[in-house]
Amino acid sequence: MSGYLLSLAIWIPILAGLIVLATGSDRNAPLARMLSLAGAVLGLLVTIPLWTGFDYATSAMQFVELKPWIPRFNINYHLGVDGISMLFVILNAFITVVVVLAGWQVIEQKVAQYNAGFLIMSGLMNGIFTSLDGMLFYVFFEASLIPLYLIIGIWGGPNRVYAAFKFFLYTLAGSLLFLIAQLYLFINSGGSFAILDWHQLPIPMGAQIWIFLAFLVAFAVKVPMWPVHTWLPDAHVEAPTGGSIVLAAIALKLGAYGFLRFSLPITPDASHQLAGLVIALSLIAVVYIGFVALVQTDMKKLVAYSSVAHMGFVTLGFFMFNAMGVEGALVQMISHGFVSGAMFFCIGVMYDRVHSRQIADYGGVVDKMPKFAAFFMLFAMANAGLPATSGFVGEFMVILGAVKYNFWVAFFAASTMVVGAAYTLWMYKRVIFGKISNHHVEEMEDINSREFLILALLAAGTLYMGVHPLPFSEVMHASVNELLRHVAVTKIQ
Amino acid sequence: MTLSEMNFALPDLAPAAAEIFLLTMACAILVLDVFLKDARRTVTFVLTMLTLAGSFFITFVGSSAEITYTFSNMFVDDLMGDFLKLLLYATVFVVIMYARGYMLERAPQAKGEFYTLTLFATLGMMVMISANHFLTVYLGLELLSLSLYAMVALNRDSVQATEAAMKYFVLGALASGLLLYGMSMIYGATGTLEITGVAERLQLGAANKTVLSLGLVFLVAGIAFKLGVVPFHMWIPDVYHGAPTAVTLFIGSAPKLAAFAIVIRMLVNGLIVLAQDWQQMLILLSVLSMGIGNLAAIAQTNLKRMLAYSTISHMGFMLLGLVTGVVGGDARYALNAYSSSMFYVVTYVLTSAGTFGMILLMARSGFEADQLDDFKGLNKRSPWFAGIMMMLMFSMAGVPFFVGFFAKFSVLQAVVASGQIWLAIVAVIFSLIGAFYYLRVVKLMYFDQPSDPSPIEAAFDVKVLMSANGLAVAVLGIFPQALMSLCAYTLLRSL
Numbered sequence: 001m002s003g004y005l006l007s008l009a010i011w012i013p014i015l016a017g018l019i020v021l022a023t024g025s026d027r028n029a030p031l032a033r034m035l036s037l038a039g040a041v042l043g044l045l046v047t048i049p050l051w052t053g054f055d056y057a058t059s060a061m062q063f064v065e066l067k068p069w070i071p072r073f074n075i076n077y078h079l080g081v082d083g084i085s086m087l088f089v090i091l092n093a094f095i096t097v098v099v100v101l102a103g104w105q106v107i108e109q110k111v112a113q114y115n116a117g118f119l120i121m122s123g124l125m126n127g128i129f130t131s132l133d134g135m136l137f138y139v140f141f142e143a144s145l146i147p148l149y150l151i152i153g154i155w156g157g158p159n160r161v162y163a164a165f166k167f168f169l170y171t172l173a174g175s176l177l178f179l180i181a182q183l184y185l186f187i188n189s190g191g192s193f194a195i196l197d198w199h200q201l202p203i204p205m206g207a208q209i210w211i212f213l214a215f216l217v218a219f220a221v222k223v224p225m226w227p228v229h230t231w232l233p234d235a236h237v238e239a240p241t242g243g244s245i246v247l248a249a250i251a252l253k254l255g256a257y258g259f260l261r262f263s264l265p266i267t268p269d270a271s272h273q274l275a276g277l278v279i280a281l282s283l284i285a286v287v288y289i290g291f292v293a294l295v296q297t298d299m300k301k302l303v304a305y306s307s308v309a310h311m312g313f314v315t316l317g318f319f320m321f322n323a324m325g326v327e328g329a330l331v332q333m334i335s336h337g338f339v340s341g342a343m344f345f346c347i348g349v350m351y352d353r354v355h356s357r358q359i360a361d362y363g364g365v366v367d368k369m370p371k372f373a374a375f376f377m378l379f380a381m382a383n384a385g386l387p388a389t390s391g392f393v394g395e396f397m398v399i400l401g402a403v404k405y406n407f408w409v410a411f412f413a414a415s416t417m418v419v420g421a422a423y424t425l426w427m428y429k430r431v432i433f434g435k436i437s438n439h440h441v442e443e444m445e446d447i448n449s450r451e452f453l454i455l456a457l458l459a460a461g462t463l464y465m466g467v468h469p470l471p472f473s474e475v476m477h478a479s480v481n482e483l484l485r486h487v488a489v490t491k492i493q
Numbered sequence: 494m495t496l497s498e499m500n501f502a503l504p505d506l507a508p509a510a511a512e513i514f515l516l517t518m519a520c521a522i523l524v525l526d527v528f529l530k531d532a533r534r535t536v537t538f539v540l541t542m543l544t545l546a547g548s549f550f551i552t553f554v555g556s557s558a559e560i561t562y563t564f565s566n567m568f569v570d571d572l573m574g575d576f577l578k579l580l581l582y583a584t585v586f587v588v589i590m591y592a593r594g595y596m597l598e599r600a601p602q603a604k605g606e607f608y609t610l611t612l613f614a615t616l617g618m619m620v621m622i623s624a625n626h627f628l629t630v631y632l633g634l635e636l637l638s639l640s641l642y643a644m645v646a647l648n649r650d651s652v653q654a655t656e657a658a659m660k661y662f663v664l665g666a667l668a669s670g671l672l673l674y675g676m677s678m679i680y681g682a683t684g685t686l687e688i689t690g691v692a693e694r695l696q697l698g699a700a701n702k703t704v705l706s707l708g709l710v711f712l713v714a715g716i717a718f719k720l721g722v723v724p725f726h727m728w729i730p731d732v733y734h735g736a737p738t739a740v741t742l743f744i745g746s747a748p749k750l751a752a753f754a755i756v757i758r759m760l761v762n763g764l765i766v767l768a769q770d771w772q773q774m775l776i777l778l779s780v781l782s783m784g785i786g787n788l789a790a791i792a793q794t795n796l797k798r799m800l801a802y803s804t805i806s807h808m809g810f811m812l813l814g815l816v817t818g819v820v821g822g823d824a825r826y827a828l829n830a831y832s833s834s835m836f837y838v839v840t841y842v843l844t845s846a847g848t849f850g851m852i853l854l855m856a857r858s859g860f861e862a863d864q865l866d867d868f869k870g871l872n873k874r875s876p877w878f879a880g881i882m883m884m885l886m887f888s889m890a891g892v893p894f895f896v897g898f899f900a901k902f903s904v905l906q907a908v909v910a911s912g913q914i915w916l917a918i919v920a921v922i923f924s925l926i927g928a929f930y931y932l933r934v935v936k937l938m939y940f941d942q943p944s945d946p947s948p949i950e951a952a953f954d955v956k957v958l959m960s961a962n963g964l965a966v967a968v969l970g971i972f973p974q975a976l977m978s979l980c981a982y983t984l985l986r987s988l
Contacts, residue, residue, distance in 0.1 A: 180909065
């Protein structure tokens, strides 16, 4: 069994998705829901041995599976995880359970297709995090666009068609140049698609720059970095709650993960050369997008912009080339998975009751939903980076890393502590406190046990990571150090 | 002079056994059909299918890795030819299955003609595939084209179809003229029309370069017309749109295999020495086709017309593989390049047959289902067929895990291997533009409400075949290795 754990993590959700799809029409909706939950939970269970059986001491790939897939082009079904990717597989499986639960009562139309979409996407995203073959990675990377395109387009808000197209075409545009860069590497490595071979491949500086830029376009769109972030607020606003959760918690991590797996180790010299560019873009995301978030009137848009700002922190951490920065960025990614997922779920909870995402339509929610307000408070604080929540750990580590790197970078990065608190807490204040603003709020009921369960799960994750972050950074240690050692060596011959 | 003095030797007929069988059967069916009552017309259908199955059997049994020439070297039987013919029979088989119900209803005055014309067109394509002589190519091409002109006009009461047939005929005749003119110049330059002979003379370097170049230009123009690539694409949208959908299905699928074969026969087998020259022409045709095809497809509201422009762009993409075979006089990449094109054509035919088949599946009496809006809300009416159509569309757009992705992948890797990275970038940019209109079909099916909620009426066998066709696109997308290797292997044995 343990030899196939990663395959199970990929194919159990996909298979479950297909089975759910086979339940057909909405007459079987309860069955579809139960099957989806079973599939999601099973998918989560098979990822747990990844953590318990993980060897902390090595930076090598673990749980490796290697089988020929398309021998004609030397493409292999090559899976494996290291300290960088392992946590994302578990996070992804966990978020899938949350998403299935989140849509339990809310989604009433085409239940089977909805749940199947998320399960299949979950499997595909596990494929992205575990692929050690460039083409396998790419295939999962592209295929994961399809379910999210459908989810946004079918169950989304009024402007869903525009958002779905924008999401699909933006991300496709980025990844096509990535494909050409991969083909270039394939030809020049003497016909290998193995990512680990590419790590060792010497590449002249000129080519490194082009490859780096091709990677940058693909991953920057996915992250998303300023100025190619504009698809994200649209997609988030129009997506159903589950779609927003997956988008924020997992899909945004794919681009950042790509930087660590492709950009830094394959083109280290170009990465050093162009680090200034990435850092500048990241700081713009942190500071400027922070202010953009401040003026939003739509809660989902606000959290979407806050995601862009938080992801700016992640890319900033990567390109300072010190362990503190990279590990901080990774912790930030996991933390953001919990926190942004929870924020979108909270907004979804209110939306289900009032059918509005406008901040102005709320006020005094705490009087009607005290339990909910308490949870929301926790996640808002975590989003603002309050110590003892997971949000603090990553941000603090990145800022520490930045101080080592350059004072002014650290200075601007640290401004997020202020701006982030401002936009999150100001929104919280306007929505939750004050007088009950209208009869819609008057009629709101507090969270039911299903919603309580979801929020409690996410809150447990957020607090645990905030209070005791050591296990998370321990997992990454060996792999991150190896990566940094590798990146420090030039590949120009 | 007596017969014995003429030294008349009967040529070896075995390599052409399938052609002979199909011709005999087609003639027999033609005669038999005259005596059949309308109610017994099924006999024609069954016989046609049996003919295809029989040809399949003969070709399959007779296939070998050896290259055999016959009819004074005018005809060649090699593995590539056998493989393409097998695919051709299968395609025609599927086409007739899809088309049958539609033709029964739409063109009642055309009795068995649809079947016999299809068989003659198939014979033409077989001759094209096995041609080792420029005139054999021409003969096959004309047999195919004349059958197609008649098929487009099969529904004689339709003004649109008649107009399309006229356009097709006039432009097709012009293209045939160009092709013949080019051939005559090649004859003038080399003194032979036998393809392998032309290659030998060119290797010796004895040919007149100016005449040869002019001949090549006309030849490429003629081929470009038959493939339907810009700027020789004008007939494609009108014919695809005007012809009965069942005929469009036929034109849009099987002939691409034969067209690919004659490109390989004439340009690669015959004129490989001139590769530097024709590759430059094909690059231009390819980029223009991808550009104009993809951009014009966006503006279409008629699905058949949209698919016509999509065909133009796909043929442009396929040509990319052919322009990367010879780099600076070095033919090291030739096999990789040409087999990638072959894989592209084969998968395109599979996808295209499925897509037009879907239009036929949705059509019913008095309703064509050829407008984009007719696909609105298909997910509500039939989630299964909406799913199949979605797979076909994503495959055409080149999104994994569907076979269209690996088709694009294999061509792109050939392009990158030949060092023309800019060409690969141009190709992916146009693919991105193309993705838009395929996505729009998915959008109509999934995001919109149906304007007509009635369920799909189609025969059970057609539904099964359609499902198999769609699933093949997915299965080949997950396991493309076998087909890829087969394309490479058959080409290796034939070049």
